[in-house]
Amino acid sequence: xxxxxxxxxxxxxxxxxxxxxxxxxxxxxxxxxxxxxxxxxxxxxxxxxxxxxxxxxxxxxxxxxxxxxxxxxxxxxxxxxxxxxxxxxxxxxxxxxxxxxxxxxxxxxxxxxxxxxxxxxxxxxxxxxxxxxxxxxxxxxxxxxxxxxxxxxxxxxxxxxxxxxxxxxxxxxxxxxxxxxxxxxxxxxxxxxxxxxxxxxxxxxxxxxxxxxxxxxxxxxxxxxxxxxxxxxxxxxxxxxxxxxxxxxxxxxxxxxxxxxxxxxxxxxxxxxxxxxxxxxxxxxxxxxxxxxxxxxxxxxxxxxxxxxxxxxxxxxxxxxxxxxxxxxxxxxxxxxxxxxxxxxxxxxxxxxxxxxxxxxxxxxxxxxxxxxxxxxxxxxxxxxxxxxxxxxxxxxxxxxxxxxxxxxxxxxxxxxxxxxxxxxxxxxxxxxxxxxxxxxxxxxxxxxxxxxxxxxxxxxxxxxxxxxxxxxxxxxxxxxxxxxxxxxxxxxxxxxxxxxxxxxxxxxxxx
Amino acid sequence: xxxxxxxxxxxxxxxxxxxxxxxxxxxxxxxxxxxxxxxxxxxxxxxxxxxxxxxxxxxxxxxxxxxxxxxxxxxxxxxxxxxxxxxxxxxxxxxxxxxxxxxxxxxxxxxx
Numbered sequence: 173x174x175x176x177x178x179x180x181x182x183x184x185x186x187x188x189x190x191x192x193x194x195x196x197x198x199x200x201x202x203x204x205x206x207x208x209x210x211x212x213x214x215x216x217x218x219x220x221x222x223x224x225x226x227x228x229x230x231x232x233x234x235x236x237x238x239x240x241x242x243x244x245x246x247x248x249x250x251x252x253x254x255x256x257x258x259x260x261x262x263x264x265x266x267x268x269x270x271x272x273x274x275x276x277x278x279x280x281x282x283x284x285x286x287x288x289x290x291x292x293x294x295x296x297x298x299x300x301x302x303x304x305x306x307x308x309x310x311x312x313x314x315x316x317x318x319x320x321x322x323x324x325x326x327x328x329x330x331x332x333x334x335x336x337x338x339x340x341x342x343x344x345x346x347x348x349x350x351x352x353x354x355x356x357x358x359x360x361x362x363x364x365x366x367x368x369x370x371x372x373x374x375x376x377x378x379x380x381x382x383x384x385x386x387x388x389x390x391x392x393x394x395x396x397x398x399x400x401x402x403x404x405x406x407x408x409x410x411x412x413x414x415x416x417x418x419x420x421x422x423x424x425x426x427x428x429x430x431x432x433x434x435x436x437x438x439x440x441x442x443x444x445x446x447x448x449x450x451x452x453x454x455x456x457x458x459x460x461x462x463x464x465x466x467x468x469x470x471x472x473x474x475x476x477x478x479x480x481x482x483x484x485x486x487x488x489x490x491x492x493x494x495x496x497x498x499x500x501x502x503x504x505x506x507x508x509x510x511x512x513x514x515x516x517x518x519x520x521x522x523x524x525x526x527x528x529x530x531x532x533x534x535x536x537x538x539x540x541x542x543x544x545x546x547x548x549x550x551x552x553x554x555x556x557x558x559x560x561x562x563x564x565x566x567x568x569x570x571x572x573x574x575x576x577x578x579x580x581x582x583x584x585x586x587x588x589x590x591x592x593x594x595x596x597x598x599x600x601x602x603x604x605x606x607x608x609x610x611x612x613x614x615x616x617x618x619x620x621x622x623x624x625x626x627x628x629x630x631x632x633x634x635x636x637x638x639x640x641x642x643x644x645x646x647x648x649x650x651x652x653x654x655x656x657x658x659x660x661x662x663x664x665x666x667x668x669x670x671x672x673x674x675x676x677x678x679x680x681x682x683x684x
Numbered sequence: 685x686x687x688x689x690x691x692x693x694x695x696x697x698x699x700x701x702x703x704x705x706x707x708x709x710x711x712x713x714x715x716x717x718x719x720x721x722x723x724x725x726x727x728x729x730x731x732x733x734x735x736x737x738x739x740x741x742x743x744x745x746x747x748x749x750x751x752x753x754x755x756x757x758x759x760x761x762x763x764x765x766x767x768x769x770x771x772x773x774x775x776x777x778x779x780x781x782x783x784x785x786x787x788x789x790x791x792x793x794x795x796x
Contacts, residue, residue, distance in 0.1 A: 182757035203731070212738045219734040219760065223714065226756035251729020 176237050181225040182218065188238040195335075196224075196243045206253035220250060244335075252340060280334035280343040289328040297343050322425055322460075323418070326468055329487050330475050364400035368393070406477040413474030421467045425460055444561050444625045445509060458501030465495040513587040513627060517594035519601070525578035529610055531670070532578065534634075535645035536614045537606070562617040566603065566630045567653035570642070572673055573635035580605065581633040584618075586626045597626040614651060636673040641681065643670050659683065695726070701779060702726055703736065704764065704772045707746070711763035737762060745771050 174189040179196075188196065203220065207213040227246045228238055279298040281290035292310060296303030310324055334343045442451050469491065472483050541564075573579065584601035588594035600621030606613045618630045632651075636642060644652065644667050652663045657671065657678040670682040699721075706712060706720055714733055721727045740746045745768040748760040764772065 184757055207735065210735060212742055216735045216738045219714070219738065220731060222757045222759075223730060223734070226715070226753070226759075229756040249729065250731040253731075256729075256732050256735065 174237070174239075181228065182222040184225045184229065186225070186228055186232075186238055187236055188243075189240060192238055192240040192243045195240060195247070196238075198339075199243075199247050202253055206256065224250065254340070254344075278339075278342045279331055280339055281328070281331050282343060283333045289324070290333060291324055291327045291331065294331055294334075294343070295327075322464070323422060326421075326471065330472050330483065361400075361404060364397065364404070368397070410474040410477030413470050414478065417467050417471035417474060421464055421471065424463055424467070444623065445512070447512075447624075452505070454501055455505040458498045458505060461494050461498035462502055465491055465498065511589055514589055515591045515594050516585055516587045516627075517591055517598050518583055518585050519595060519598035520581060520583040523580045523582065525580060525605075525607060525612065527578050527607060527612070531610060531641040531643060532636075533611045533643045533645060534614070534648055535611060536616050536647040536651055538647045539616055541616070561620050561623045561625065563601065563620055563628050563630060564617050566614075566618060566632055566651060568614070568632045568634065568648065568651045568655075569653060570634050570636060570655050570671075570678060572675075572677070573637040576637045578612075578637065578640070579635045581635065583631045583633070585629040585631075588626055594626070597622060597624070597628065601628050601630055603630060603632070614648065616651075636678075638673050638675060641670050641672045644668065699726055700736070700740070701772075701775045703733075703740070704745070704768065704775065707762060707764050707768075708772060711749075711761045713751075713759040713761050715759075717762075740768075744768075 174191070176187045176189055177193050179186050179188055179193065200217070200221070204213070204217060207216055210216065224246055227249065228242065231238070231242050231245075280294050282293035282297055283290040285293035285303065287293075287307065292306035293303045295301075295306045332339075334340045446452060476483065582601075582603050584598040586594050586597035586601065588597050601618055602621065603618040604615045612634075614632075618628075620628055634642075646667050649664065649667060652666070655663055655666060655678070657666065657680065658674070658676055659680050661680070661683075666680070669680050671678045672681050673679075702721060702724065703717060706717055714730075714737065717737075718727070718730050718733055721733070727733060737746065741748065741762075744765055746762050747765050747768075748762045750758045751761050753759045
């Protein structure tokens with residue numbers, strides 16, 4: 173149902189839909205503006221109105237009211253003021269430009285010049301830059317990073333197309349640059365000032381004589397004051413939101429879609445979790461939506477504040493729906509990941525250390541590794557190092573050997589979808605050491621064959637025959653863990669001392 | 685210098701000549717004129733014509749009379765004034781001269 177209004181065009185009365193009337197009115201006003209410096213402007217307008225009336229009459233054969241479609245058809249037949257420039261009034265062109273200068277510029281999609289959605293041509297108009305450059309940029313973005321496509325689509329949704337002549341005028345209005353934005357903000361502040369001054373006058377003139385509801389006036393002032401401040405802050409915030417949001421969105425989306433450099437480390441780390449070795453597409457899409465949609469909403473809100481752009485409620489619903497969908501995607505991905513850590517299994521191997529002398533010096537091959545990022549579970553860390561997934565944080569215990577040989581027990585733990593998967597992962601853990609003269613030198617890491625993080629842990633136990641002596645070098649500070657000894661000393665205090673294995677346990681022979 | 689300007693300058697003069705030529709055969713109302721001009725691709729949108737007609741009328745080259753219409757508001761029927769007829773004759777001659785000049789200057793060897 174549409175509300176209609178009555179208008180009189182060239183002496184004929186028409187019923188016209190209210191929205192159609194708005195468009196027609198804008199169009200006629202634009203024409204009036206266009207011809208205002210022309211001799212006989214009134215006559216020209218009357219002639220044009222007469223013609224429009226004639227065209228409307230033709231269209232009212234089977235119906236009663238003029239619709240938007242009729243108005244659009246008729247204005248298309250009559251043409252825009254800008255079309256008139258082409259043919260004639262080129263001496264007036266300058267003046268038209270002056271006219272445009274007074275209009276605040278708004279961004280619209282220019283569907284007259286469009287390739288796809290008119291986004292680029294709209295941007296071209298807005299920034300007064302040849303549309304060619306925007307097309308090149310978007311084309312380049314399309315081929316290099318997917319983020320460009322998304323941004324195009326968002327802009328397509330967010331920016332309305334210039335439909336009415338007034339909008340087309342606004343679209344090509346004043347150039348947008350910092351000083352304009354400044355001017356707009358200033359205008360708004362001036363506006364505010366005038367309001368305050370007006371109020372002053374009102375009060376002085378009315379207060380004494382009428383004693384009108386003073387409270388009412390104060391309330392009015394505050395309302396308009398707050399409105400003004402809100403509008404001013406809104407503009408600032410809007411610009412900020414659009415710019416920051418745009419940058420953020422671009423960075424995040426391109427990074428996620430292209431395995432970009434920015435999130436290389438996280439990407440790499442995550443890829444060690446998945447069976448395939450890469451982050452699955454649906455998880456990426458889920459992440460893009462999950463992070464992207466709130467940012468898009470901020471951008472849209474910013475555009476609304478700056479540009480009065482209204483967003484169709486269908487689009488809002490679609491955004492909300494997509495965002496909820498991203499929850500579902502992330503949820504199912506999370507479940508899949510969690511499934512990989514369902515069961516755990518241990519795998520144990522014993523290696524005999526070929527050493528006959530009395531005193532064994534324990535040390536660690538201390539490589540100064542810098543890890544950018546690590547998986548950290550219960551002190552066992554797994555990290556990519558020089559493109560290889562390695563484990564650190566092994567725990568070394570020292571115990572009494574049942575026979576007369578040194579041996580090292582390596583017990584690996586890992587998780588998996590099933591017991592057998594976990595077992596395979598545990599078997600993939602290997603650890604090396606080196607015996608050199610009287611030295612036993614441990615590696616500072618364990619290697620992971622399958623290059624997947626399954627919460628691998630490695631417990632080491634060195635079995636020492638009774639009567640043998642070991643020396644604990646300071647380099648194994650991070651390695652030893654809760655070693656029992658007769659002196660009841662803390663791990664750290666045991667370093668730098670000689671310890672002899674006796675029946676009762678380790679005994680410090682250099683402590684006193 | 686803009687190419688667009690040159691083009692519109694050319695069209696501007698010729699369009700006036702075309703309108704006057706259409707009216708040489710008798711009076712017409714704007715829709716008639718528009719139809720002919722549209723066929724000839726001289727104009728695209730109708731709005732273009734009205735300011736031009738008004739300007740020609742103000743220059744006393746055209747005049748008009750009102751006639752009631754069965755479908756809509758009364759129509760203006762335009763016709764040439766005496767001054768207009770003289771102006772059109774001048775334009776005819778100018779056009780012939782110009783056409784000749786253009787023909788001569790743009791002639792290529794192949795045409796000779």
